């Protein structure tokens with residue numbers, strides 16, 4: 001489904017589907033990983049415990065199978081050097097001020113590779129316009145509803161993604 005191409009000035013594309021288990025979320029992470037290139041931004045939104053870190057972990061492990069992938073809740077940024085690019089996994093939940101954001105050096109991180117950002121709302125308008133946004137909603141038990149919005153170059157990539165039971 002095409003969303004608001006005129007008002008935003010940049011093409012965007014929406015898909016949504018249900019994740020039935022944690023394994024489904026991990027599979028989505030693997031599929032996203034197949035489409036990643038240096039300079040990409042992926043944002044992960046949704047309430048505490050909705051599966052953002054589970055998805056980011058699956059992305060990292062697609063490149064580095066045995067890597068420990070802790071939540072960046074306290075470190076704010078965890079980086080992973082893969083053969084292709086650096087992955088910076090960021091959790092902005094605790095960021096309160098713009099000065100704290102600047103100290104994280106996310107621009108340089110993006111120059112060196114891929115950004116995966118939990119709690120991207122903390123960045124306000126500073127997010128790159130070309131990006132993949134994921135929004136998780138917890139349903140019953142392990143069920144999650146996930147919405148994906150591909151913006152700019154991600155609109156086309158999202159169209160070609162293989163998503164389980166997707167609309």
Ligand SMILES: Nc1ncnc2c1ncn2[C@@H]1O[C@H](COP(=O)(O)OP(=O)(O)OP(=O)(O)O)[C@@H](O)[C@H]1O
Pocket residue numbers: 019020021022023024025046047048049050051052053054055071091093118141142143144
């Ligand atoms: N379908 C699912 N997808 C992902 N995680 C699931 C799913 N069902 C259950 N879970 C469980 O929910 C929890 C998700 O935790 P996770 O750390 O990924 O959340 P989060 O969104 O990163 O939270 P936070 O905002 O605190 O960082 C895990 O304990 C995981 O086992």
Ligand SMILES: [Mg+2]
Pocket residue numbers: 052053054071091118
């Ligand atoms: Mg998390």
